[in-house]
Amino acid sequence: LRYTSVFEIWDDILVNRNNQDRFITFILVSLLPFLALPLYLALGIVNSRHQKSPIYLHIFLSLIFYFALFNILSGILYLWTIPVFILLWLGSTYYIYKKKILNRY
Numbered sequence: 001l002r003y004t005s006v007f008e009i010w011d012d013i014l015v016n017r018n019n020q021d022r023f024i025t026f027i028l029v030s031l032l033p034f035l036a037l038p039l040y041l042a043l044g045i046v047n048s049r050h051q052k053s054p055i056y057l058h059i060f061l062s063l064i065f066y067f068a069l070f071n072i073l074s075g076i077l078y079l080w081t082i083p084v085f086i087l088l089w090l091g092s093t094y095y096i097y098k099k100k101i102l103n104r105y
Contacts, residue, residue: 024074042096
């Protein structure tokens with residue numbers, strides 16, 4: 001086994017496009033529960049017993065949109081995908097939360 005320093009790992013990520021894609025995917029998948037919190041609150045606070053809402057369909061579509069968006073952005077922005085995607089996703093999900101929940105309650 002060979003010891004790899006942190007600098008060597010980052011050099012490999014910066015040079016190798018395949019490792020960049022894997023790094024972006026791993027980071028954004030691990031942040032999914034935190035980043036989707038405003039959206040899931042907006043979908044789950046409304047009482048589904050009184051209102052026929054397709055909550056599971058919305059969650060499934062939001063997951064598809066999440067993965068598709070960061071895959072598209074990673075091809076354009078490379079490592080800048082992570083901060084740009086986080087700001088874009090949190091801003092849009094908070095906007096949905098604000099429009100759907102904060103205006104009502």
